[in-house]
Amino acid sequence: LENPQKADTYDYIVVGSGPGGGTLAANLAKAGESVLLLEAGDDQGENLNEKISGWFSLAGNDPLMRWDFFVKYHSDPVLQRKYNHLTWEVPGGGYYVGTDPPAGSKELGIYYPRTGTLGGCGTHNAQCAPLPSDRDWDDIAKMTGDDSWSAANMREQFIKLENYHNPSVPKGTRGHGFDGWLDITTNGPELLRNSTEAQTVLSAAAKVFGQDPDKLYDLITRDLNNNDTNRDYQEGLFGFPAHRNPMGRRVSSRDVVIDTLNAKKYPLTLGLHSFVTKVLFDTKSKKPRATGVEYLAGMSHYKADPRFNLTASNAAAATGTKQAYARKEVIVSGGAFNSPQLLMLSGIGPKEHLESLNITVLVDSPGVGSNLQDNTEYGVAAGASQPFTSKGPVCTYGSTPDDPCLEAWHRGEGPYTQGPLSALMLKSSASVNGERDIYFFGIAGGTFEGYWPGQTVNQVPAHGPNTFDFSIVKMNPQGKKGTLRLVSNDPRDMPDINFRFFEEGGEVDLQALVDGVEFGRKVFDSIAAPLGPFKEILPCASGKRDCDVKEEIRAQTWSHHATSTCAIGADDDPMAVLDSKFRVRGTEGLRVVDASVFPKTPGAFPVIPTFMLGTKAGDVILEDRKKW
Numbered sequence: 001l002e003n004p005q006k007a008d009t010y011d012y013i014v015v016g017s018g019p020g021g022g023t024l025a026a027n028l029a030k031a032g033e034s035v036l037l038l039e040a041g042d043d044q045g046e047n048l049n050e051k052i053s054g055w056f057s058l059a060g061n062d063p064l065m066r067w068d069f070f071v072k073y074h075s076d077p078v079l080q081r082k083y084n085h086l087t088w089e090v091p092g093g094g095y096y097v098g099t100d101p102p103a104g105s106k107e108l109g110i111y112y113p114r115t116g117t118l119g120g121c122g123t124h125n126a127q128c129a130p131l132p133s134d135r136d137w138d139d140i141a142k143m144t145g146d147d148s149w150s151a152a153n154m155r156e157q158f159i160k161l162e163n164y165h166n167p168s169v170p171k172g173t174r175g176h177g178f179d180g181w182l183d184i185t186t187n188g189p190e191l192l193r194n195s196t197e198a199q200t201v202l203s204a205a206a207k208v209f210g211q212d213p214d215k216l217y218d219l220i221t222r223d224l225n226n227n228d229t230n231r232d233y234q235e236g237l238f239g240f241p242a243h244r245n246p247m248g249r250r251v252s253s254r255d256v257v258i259d260t261l262n263a264k265k266y267p268l269t270l271g272l273h274s275f276v277t278k279v280l281f282d283t284k285s286k287k288p289r290a291t292g293v294e295y296l297a298g299m300s301h302y303k304a305d306p307r308f309n310l311t312a313s314n315a316a317a318a319t320g321t322k323q324a325y326a327r328k329e330v331i332v333s334g335g336a337f338n339s340p341q342l343l344m345l346s347g348i349g350p351k352e353h354l355e356s357l358n359i360t361v362l363v364d365s366p367g368v369g370s371n372l373q374d375n376t377e378y379g380v381a382a383g384a385s386q387p388f389t390s391k392g393p394v395c396t397y398g399s400t401p402d403d404p405c406l407e408a409w410h411r412g413e414g415p416y417t418q419g420p421l422s423a424l425m426l427k428s429s430a431s432v433n434g435e436r437d438i439y440f441f442g443i444a445g446g447t448f449e450g451y452w453p454g455q456t457v458n459q460v461p462a463h464g465p466n467t468f469d470f471s472i473v474k475m476n477p478q479g480k481k482g483t484l485r486l487v488s489n490d491p492r493d494m495p496d497i498n499f500r501f502f503e504e505g506g507e508v509d510l511q512a513l514v515d516g517v518e519f520g521r522k523v524f525d526s527i528a529a530p531l532g533p534f535k536e537i538l539p540c541a542s543g544k545r546d547c548d549v550k551e552e553i554r555a556q557t558w559s560h561h562a563t564s565t566c567a568i569g570a571d572d573d574p575m576a577v578l579d580s581k582f583r584v585r586g587t588e589g590l591r592v593v594d595a596s597v598f599p600k601t602p603g604a605f606p607v608i609p610t611f612m613l614g615t616k617a618g619d620v621i622l623e624d625r626k627k628w
């Protein structure tokens with residue numbers, strides 16, 4: 001391809017700086033390859049909402065970082081309308097959240113949070129950092145015949161990445177890394193020591209699991225990411241690992257990118273406020289060969305950005321379209337929603353769909369935007385006979401100038417440095433392979449019931465300080481029928497996304513969540529006065545356990561770990577978008593590296609597996625670096 005802007009030519013171009021792309025870009029640059037990393041957002045790394053580990057919900061609501069998507073969870077619109085946190089646009093502007101909107105409101109869908117900022121969703125997520133099950137990796141190895149994906153080999157990638165901090169796990173422990181850039185920290189017992197009532201609930205949970213409740217403090221630092229051969233069958237209480245450092249600062253791909261730049265010796269160029277709209281190809285070769293990208297310079301060009309302004313974007317688009325070129329390869333890492341969107345906009349996707357939007361088809365790849373999956377979530381919550389108290393300071397989340405928890409955080413202490421109380425692992429009756437398939441975490445003093453926009457015209461009811469919630473995450477989802485489709489060929493439009501939860505195979509996921517509810521109820525029932533008896537809040541809001549639990553979960557489940565929309569697959573699978581080396585089938589010089597590549601959602605939380613992809617992809621791409 002004729003290259004009119006020689007200055008904008010690099011060995012590699014990486015699109016998107018999340019756990020996949022940011023990690024990869026830093027790895028390639030550290031190996032001496034010149035890399036242009038293009039990121040639609042800017043850097044909010046000094047913003048306290050991002051930096052303070054315990055402020056992740058403030059980060060999630062921060063308009064400087066967030067991208068707002070609205071999705072469908074079900075094909076059946078009647079079921080969708082039962083969702084308690086369905087979002088509507090009210091006449092005159094603003095959001096209403098609920099099932100009884102004011103007349104004339106427009107149904108937007110279910111709010112689904114993402115970010116458009118340096119570091120991607122790793123900068124506003126809850127930082128939960130468990131490894132997936134070994135089987136999740138081994139299945140990719142088996143499916144593709146590529147043994148570099150085996151769990152044993154992927155453990156080596158994890159070790160390279162990790163800098164582990166857990167008072168119960170000494171340096172040098174097999175299976176962990178202690179020199180990587182990604183800090184993973186397990187809570188010490190400080191938070192739990194401050195809450196007598198939470199100790200009572202977790203001790204009761206330990207008893208239900210058959211663990212010794214007198215060893216509660218040992219249990220809540222137990223190593224969840226241990227390297228035992230039977231790890232994926234182990235149940236009970238564990239420590240809660242999170243990608244933050246022991247001072248309570250979030251660590252993400254934003255940090256490895258900034259550190260690589262600050263080292264001033266690696267050929268990494270970071271383009272912020274650079275929204276990529278198309279991959280450019282040389283179509284004269286046998287297979288279309290990716291040669292660069294086209295992008296819109298300037299902030300907030302995507303409609304998911306709450307600051308998007310059509311007039312401003314049109315004006316900037318008229319003059320601000322730029323190109324950059326790759327001598328070797330282009331790597332798309334926009335995440336599970338934006339990578340398939342970008343491939344489709346560039347002519348790679350289901351032929352009929354692209355043609356219906358007047359997009360020239362380069363590769364008919366029916367799998368792009370299919371196979372969308374997620375960890376479905378729900379909660380079992382109840383009100384105790386007494387409030388949950390804390391001997392620690394009262395946190396105001398920065399809303400008062402003298403927030404004592406903020407002062408403590410600056411010293412590396414207090415609630416803002418810590419994550420949820422503990423992780424609890426359970427094998428449900430619906431486990432398809434005998435492994436544990438439910439991940440709980442405990443929340444004292446409130447419930448977690450999914451996401452909805454922060455500024456709404458109505459107030460969504462909250463629950464009192466006597467509430468305890470076991471949040472339930474379904475691992476290894478069996479529902480794999482979600483879809484993502486473009487609504488137009490304008491790259492600024494958000495796609496149409498339908499997860500199709502519990503359809504075609506997904507009933508198993510529903511049953512596992514029902515088992516999770518039963519487990520929580522058992523724990524609450526086992527707690528005597530004065531904290532007990534407990535009165536149910538979720539799933540049966542009446543407090544009487546008289547609701548249809550399955551139907552309640554079916555309508556009210558939520559999620560935020562989208563994966564698998566550009567999946568790796570076997571050579572003979574027409575739905576396989578990628579081969580085992582992240583290469584986009586039917587093209588040359590184009591790969592995808594992010595959460596969209598997993599053939600199935602890994603474990604309960606995708607972020608650590610996605611960081612691992614960034615590390616693995618670095619190795620794989622460098623093997624080919626002399627080819628170009």
Ligand SMILES: Cc1cc2nc3c(=O)[nH]c(=O)nc-3n(C[C@H](O)[C@H](O)[C@H](O)COP(=O)(O)OP(=O)(O)OC[C@H]3O[C@@H](n4cnc5c(N)ncnc54)[C@H](O)[C@@H]3O)c2cc1C
Nearest residue numbers: 016018020040116120121125127128276334335595605607
């Ligand atoms: C609220 C929330 C909480 C979560 N909590 C957890 C958790 O505790 N543990 C866990 O394991 N997972 C969690 N997740 C999920 C996890 O963070 C994601 O799975 C992970 O970040 C995915 O990484 P990624 O690299 O695939 O993409 P992303 O993190 O989505 O990053 C993609 C990046 O690409 C950029 N981009 C996209 N399109 C373009 C374009 N066209 N041009 C330029 N740039 C572009 C975006 O701005 C973004 O920075 C959470 C997610 C959310 C939303």
